[in-house]
Amino acid sequence: MFESLDKYIAFLPIIFLSLTFTLFATPLIMDIAKRIGAVAKPKHLRDESERGFSTHIHDGIIPKLGFVPVVLPILFLAPFFFHIDFQIAVIFLCLVILFIFGVLDDKYNLPGTVQFAVLSFCCFAVIFSGINISEANNPFTGSFLNFDRGRVVIQMFGEIVTYNLLSVVVSFFWMMIVINAINWNDGVDGVLNGNIAIASLIILLVSIREVNLVTGVISALLLGSNLGLLRYNFYPAKIFNSYGGQISGFLIAVLSILVQVKLSIAAMIILIPLLDFAWVLLGRIRRVKPRSLKQLFSILNISDTTHLHHRLLALGYGKRRVAFLEYVATLFAGVIAMILSGLELTSVFFGSILIVLLIFIFLDRIIARKNKEKE
Numbered sequence: 001m002f003e004s005l006d007k008y009i010a011f012l013p014i015i016f017l018s019l020t021f022t023l024f025a026t027p028l029i030m031d032i033a034k035r036i037g038a039v040a041k042p043k044h045l046r047d048e049s050e051r052g053f054s055t056h057i058h059d060g061i062i063p064k065l066g067f068v069p070v071v072l073p074i075l076f077l078a079p080f081f082f083h084i085d086f087q088i089a090v091i092f093l094c095l096v097i098l099f100i101f102g103v104l105d106d107k108y109n110l111p112g113t114v115q116f117a118v119l120s121f122c123c124f125a126v127i128f129s130g131i132n133i134s135e136a137n138n139p140f141t142g143s144f145l146n147f148d149r150g151r152v153v154i155q156m157f158g159e160i161v162t163y164n165l166l167s168v169v170v171s172f173f174w175m176m177i178v179i180n181a182i183n184w185n186d187g188v189d190g191v192l193n194g195n196i197a198i199a200s201l202i203i204l205l206v207s208i209r210e211v212n213l214v215t216g217v218i219s220a221l222l223l224g225s226n227l228g229l230l231r232y233n234f235y236p237a238k239i240f241n242s243y244g245g246q247i248s249g250f251l252i253a254v255l256s257i258l259v260q261v262k263l264s265i266a267a268m269i270i271l272i273p274l275l276d277f278a279w280v281l282l283g284r285i286r287r288v289k290p291r292s293l294k295q296l297f298s299i300l301n302i303s304d305t306t307h308l309h310h311r312l313l314a315l316g317y318g319k320r321r322v323a324f325l326e327y328v329a330t331l332f333a334g335v336i337a338m339i340l341s342g343l344e345l346t347s348v349f350f351g352s353i354l355i356v357l358l359i360f361i362f363l364d365r366i367i368a369r370k371n372k373e374k375e
Helices: 002-009 012-036 068-080 086-108 112-128 165-184 191-209 213-233 244-258 263-269 271-288 293-301 308-314 319-340 346-374
Strands: 135-137 144-146 151-156 159-164
Touching (some): 002 191, 068 086, 068 213, 112 165, 165 191, 213 244, 263 319, 271 308, 308 319
Antiparallel strands (some): 151 159
């Protein structure tokens, strides 16, 4: 019993190191952000053409670069705990690229198309390094769907490399969906960091059970750094994550593949952000009715107030209560994911999705009724 407990206790110093690093580094990052002008202005000081104009609900000038004290512990501390092989080197290289681009984006507010291009490059780099989804459990039959289809042989650096196109496509879409779902979750102070901390904790527990040191260490560092930043990002926020949603989403997507959890279980870990992403995306498609692939991609950069946190705020809930409600929902989904990870109880998985969707519909009906009453 105590031997198995020791496996979990061994990761506590890693979490503590990351948390401490972020707690002490964040005030310095806040000062740097103000000096270089990487700040978020309130709505009345922003230009209507700026990205996210309609969704900014904060007052005052708040420094950005919140992702910096989250990423730095991973880049600096992780190499001390495990060997860096080719795949891990590619992940770290992509983290550095996203880190640099994040600083530039927070400073210059770069176009969404550039964001998409950088994220796509990093996703494909990870996939072509060999980190991809080769199969997934079929929730309807209990069998497995094999994605090893469309084999392509490429000669690279004098070596012959084989890729499966279907696996590449599935892996890419999974990563981009997770990245955007988690990024869109960053709308109320503290929500993103709390949810990422919960998701990291679940992945850490699965990693320990599966004896996966790499994902265990990275998820432990991600857990600690997000808890540390929560000290400054919880309402009223003193610093914003900004590009942290994309970077954390990228890490969660990669970790879920590396630790080799079932896709349905990985989806359960971030069920609330995923369903919120799907709900908002379908709503935008219904309103915009895109007629081309370009218009479809442009939907990702639309700013609106249809996210779950916006609907809860519209019902009169305060920002702190909204954050706690989302923490509880994410933690509940994560615990269910842990329970189901060794089972084939897919009916519970679909039942959970149905319940959350019904809650979304219920909230929309209440908000619509309140708006009619105001009129």
